[in-house]
Amino acid sequence: MLPKSKKADTTTSVITNGTLNLLRFYDKREVNILSTAHDDTMVATGKTNPVTREPIVKLHAVADYNKFMGAVDRSDQMVSFNSFRRRTLKWWKKAFFHMFMLAVLNSYLLHKCSVAAAEALSHRLFRRDLAMQLVAWAPITMTCTIKDVGDTVILRLTARHFPSLIPAKDNSKIKNPQQNCIVCSEPNARKRTRYQCSSCEVGLCPDQCFELFHTRKDYRRCLKRKLTESPAPADSPIQG
Numbered sequence: 001m002l003p004k005s006k007k008a009d010t011t012t013s014v015i016t017n018g019t020l021n022l023l024r025f026y027d028k029r030e031v032n033i034l035s036t037a038h039d040d041t042m043v044a045t046g047k048t049n050p051v052t053r054e055p056i057v058k059l060h061a062v063a064d065y066n067k068f069m070g071a072v073d074r075s076d077q078m079v080s081f082n083s084f085r086r087r088t089l090k091w092w093k094k095a096f097f098h099m100f101m102l103a104v105l106n107s108y109l110l111h112k113c114s115v116a117a118a119e120a121l122s123h124r125l126f127r128r129d130l131a132m133q134l135v136a137w138a139p140i141t142m143t144c145t146i147k148d149v150g151d152t153v154i155l156r157l158t159a160r161h162f163p164s165l166i167p168a169k170d171n172s173k174i175k176n177p178q179q180n181c182i183v184c185s186e187p188n189a190r191k192r193t194r195y196q197c198s199s200c201e202v203g204l205c206p207d208q209c210f211e212l213f214h215t216r217k218d219y220r221r222c223l224k225r226k227l228t229e230s231p232a233p234a235d236s237p238i239q240g
């Protein structure tokens with residue numbers, strides 16, 4: 001690390017590892033710049049000091065920063081307009097999606113360059129078309145009977161459902177097969193049941209889990225609320 005610059009120090013310190021240069025100078029406050037393309041070369045700004053009449057110079061790195069930073073801000077702004085901000089604590093996911101968004105933005109800018117202005121799509125429509133093309137290409141199989149998506153949820157909550165025993169498979173030695181209950185089973189605490197809803201093709205405990213699954217959209221949260229709200233069953237017999 002460089003030692004802290006003194007206030008009156010107007011020279012630029014440079015530290016380098018051969019590829020990356022750290023430039024430090026003092027301009028009202030301490031300024032540090034990391035660059036792979038700049039050393040401490042100064043360039044004229046085209047202005048002169050009104051008192052001394054000497055030409056004003058600044059670091060080439062600072063001149064380039066001022067020249068191109070607006071474009072970086074604009075790029076970040078364009079990405080942010082259409083960004084899908086999924087909250088995540090994983091830094092690498094944020095970095096990945098930011099770079100993914102930049103790639104999408106760059107492809108949109110290339111699209112604008114490659115067609116006449118009147119034919120260019122808006123940024124939003126370009127992204128929609130891109131998303132549809134990516135989805136059309138992806139080998140997705142529609143096997144979402146359990147997931148809470150659109151029609152499946154409506155069917156789960158409205159159609160007719162009856163509990164039945166999970167049938168034994170042909171040639172299987174297991175006479176009484178069981179499945180995890182979709183409502184009360186946790187990844188680290190499985191709850192096995194012999195019953196299922198044959199319409200939904202999921203394992204369900206025949207009492208409250210079956211009812212919750214077919215009456216509540218967010219059945220897992222309802223179950224948790226029920227378990228925390230209802231008092232523990234009394235051990236002592238009812239008196240009276």
Ligand SMILES: [Zn+2]
Pocket residue numbers: 156161162197198199200201214
């Ligand atoms: Zn069902």
Ligand SMILES: [Zn+2]
Pocket residue numbers: 181182183184185191204205209
């Ligand atoms: Zn259950």
